[in-house]
Amino acid sequence: MSLSLLELNNISVSFEGFLALNKLNLTLQQGELRAVIGPNGAGKTTFLDVITGKVIPNSGEVIFKGNSILGIREHRIARLGIGRKFQSPRVFEKLTVYENLALSVSKPKRPWSTLFGKLNKIQRDQINHLMNIVNLQSRSNISAGLLSHGQKQWLEIAMLVGQDPDLLLVDEPVAGLTDEESDLTADLLKSLSGNHTILVIDHDMEFIRRLESPVTVLHQGHVLCEGSMSDIQIDPQVIEVYLGQQEEGSK
Amino acid sequence: MKNSFTNKRLFSFLVWAAIIAAIIAAPSILPVFRLNLLGRYLSLAIVALGVDLIWGYTGLLSLGQGIFFALGGYCAAMFLQLNSATNFPNQIPEFFGLYGVQQLPFFWEPFRSSLFTLLAIWIVPASVAAILGFLVFRNRIKGVYFSILTQAALLVFFNFFNGQQKLINGTNGLKTDVTLLFGQMVGSDSMQRYFFWITAVLVILAWFFARWIVRDRFGNILIAIRDDEARVRFTGYNPTLFKTIVFAIAGGLAGISGALYTIQSGIVSPQFMTVPFSIEMVIWVAVGGRGTLLGAILGAVIINYAKSLVSEALPASWMFIQGGLFILVVTALPEGVLGWMQSDGPRNLLSRLGVRRPLSTYPGLEERGKDEVKL
């Protein structure tokens, strides 16, 4: 029947009385690329925290591949096939680029196999392939901490892809990137959709426009509206809470 | 830059050559008293390797390694006592008689077997560490909380062992130097020489073991847990499991170390579980260089040897020196001596003294990247 990969039903989260998410509903289809935007404090990051198991909602349901994943620990959710890229790049700075990717590619992720097992040919090829995609092959033996901000962003995206998740949650992938870099990132994400389901959160309207994907607008913890970029740009509600101010500012 | 890579190799090769030469030469140069001291300090290097694994690599500062150290010591000492108690009534060690105990407490019974003891020396402390670690890590208790809890656990074990005369001879501990092994007195010079060799070999084996642990992805995950545990979780690894395993490994190493130390010092007592001793273990690693296994070994041996020399000459000053060492290494030398040598420490010092150093710039970095891809 329905091909929906992820369903959020009536999710509410409150932090000491502050409602971060308020009866949020959202459905993602298999292979979809979806952008989520919203002003500061709209609950974008909390909403990722709920999906990845970091925050347990006060009410509501999270359904992934037909099963509820509420209350499952983070690492198990990750193994089920949900990968996450953090707002500011979080790579393992003391490890080299290669080692970072090796950790994300290696499977199974149990202690014994990391201690006794070796990466097989396919996995090594995949690491090289990933480094090629994000253009880091010449940096493979450099500590990730020495990379530039943009390279770290890309390394983290590569790590995310290396985990081979069904659902990629990408939080502000172009924060602090140059225009060319963010264009490349947009193309990269577009090329990944289809095989993967991707949810992108960002502030950068140019970037979102370039993704050419359906857009969901969050406001005060719930979905304000959904639609294509051109649709929501003319939506009066959206203009009021978000775009309106920005459009004025840019003019 | 490539140069520095081979330099590093050469450096650790030289250090190893020096260590092995020293170990081989020591028995013929040093009087037995000094040799015995060196043997003890070498055995402490094994517990230091464990501390390096959990603190240097994984970022878990345990202030309670003395627990596992003492457990290993008690296992070894009880075996020796039982082994030489054949002449006493009920074939139980003499001290039990003092407290009117007629029957060996049941949990000591298997320690009549040498095979069992050899296993227990590391399995018992490792299991205790695993249980304690799991209970703590499961709840994501970390950082200073973990340190405080391990220190409290240490004190608790100390109190417990101190108070149980009827089970383990309480505060007096178990003596080993007058016990027999293979018909020989454990405290005798010839036995102590053997123990020195055994310790030296075990230190090297322990180094290889620790090296193997940290060499590949397992070690990388430990480092990753230290730097960003939450990220590790979202990558699909379970940090609790990894931390428990590495804590248990460190516990097992501590047990082996404690057993070796016990047979060379002639006694195990609750004094092995005092707070200062366990914190000292951390400073050996800190001075040697955390995250460098070799540094842990060198730190343990050198600091302890210095301690015995200084305490013989100026008894009161060691506390000042040690306290100063803690402060100095933390504020001025966080990478430890070996880490400082391996990074650009000596060259920085030289350049401060006026010797110019070749500049490495970003293109240099680029070259290094290309070079090492080919390697």
Place this chain on the structure above:
Amino acid sequence: MQLILESLFNGLAIGSVLLIAALGLAIVFGLMGVINLAHGELMMLGAYSTYVTQLIFKLTPLKQFYNSYVIVSLVVAFVVTAVVGIVLERSIIKRLYGRPLETLLATWGVSLILQQFVRSVPLAYASGLICTILIGLIFHIILPKNSLTYSQARIAKVSSWVFSILLGLLSANWLSSSISKLGRASARNVDVTAPSWMRGGFDLWNITFPVTRIVIIVITIIAVFSVTWFLKQSVWGMRIRAVTQNRSMSECLGISTETVDVLTFGIGSGLAGIAGVAVSLLGSVGPNVGGNYIVGCFMVVVLGGVGNLLGTIIASFSIGIMTDLIGAGRLLTIWPDMPAPLATTVDFFATTSMARVLIFALIVAFLQFRPSGLFPQKGRMVEG
């Protein structure tokens, strides 16, 4: 009933010592994220300053006020340990903010040095040193800064320190010549004798309440209330809380974070000094006296949760009451016909040290349900 009341009182007494000892530790940990392993040694210094104060009050001009030396020593101990704490903060801890494990190791180093210092330096000279630092600090604060030119300021600074060193030497000399006990270094324990009004007990409902214990409870209550008032009501308390919550924002608003650090650490250390006074009234004072209390303090901090005074208070008293119930074997007296297997178990733990074992086990069990202690910090930013 009487038994329960008595053990409640005993528990309260043990708990209040724990609380006063843990209070400073908890404040410094909660507000600055610093675990101070030298806290026990600061308590030891507080206890020694009580001892010195007591000896000074035996000299002729002050002899008539001997009975009130305890009150004076509270002030002295607070000032002495606060000064040592401030020196510690400025010289070492400020370099280590944000690195809690390193701070822990460095403060351990400090505790070793302090212990050995008390052993090998005569108390008279130690007091002189503290006088010097104190007077120097006071000059540092009161000297006008803006009205002086650079060279004038330098001269003022140097001469103020020379003056304080002279005063310190003078006081050290005076102490060592007038009280010969203070002139020699000694590693031996010393005893603080309580003034006559604090000896003996206070009878009520056929129970004797030792006056020392009551005094300690009162000191604790006053300390807790003044700390709470200071943090919640005063301007500097508000600044301290602001810096804890957002350091850089506070700096932008013109709060001197350095002063806040010094103040917080000074108060935390000063409280250790007051705890030292309490400790000196309970037993003999030696270089190792702090070590006996520090682990109990840690248990309180772990059980109570970070940055929550209420948690610290409840944790101290529950640990205190449990220690008394288990350690003194009082459970058996309260409930004599306990079933035999239970009675053996209770008996097994019926010493102070075994009670600690059991309490530790209970705390670890408790942490399985409430990993962040009794009152965890809430909010979305707790784990990064």
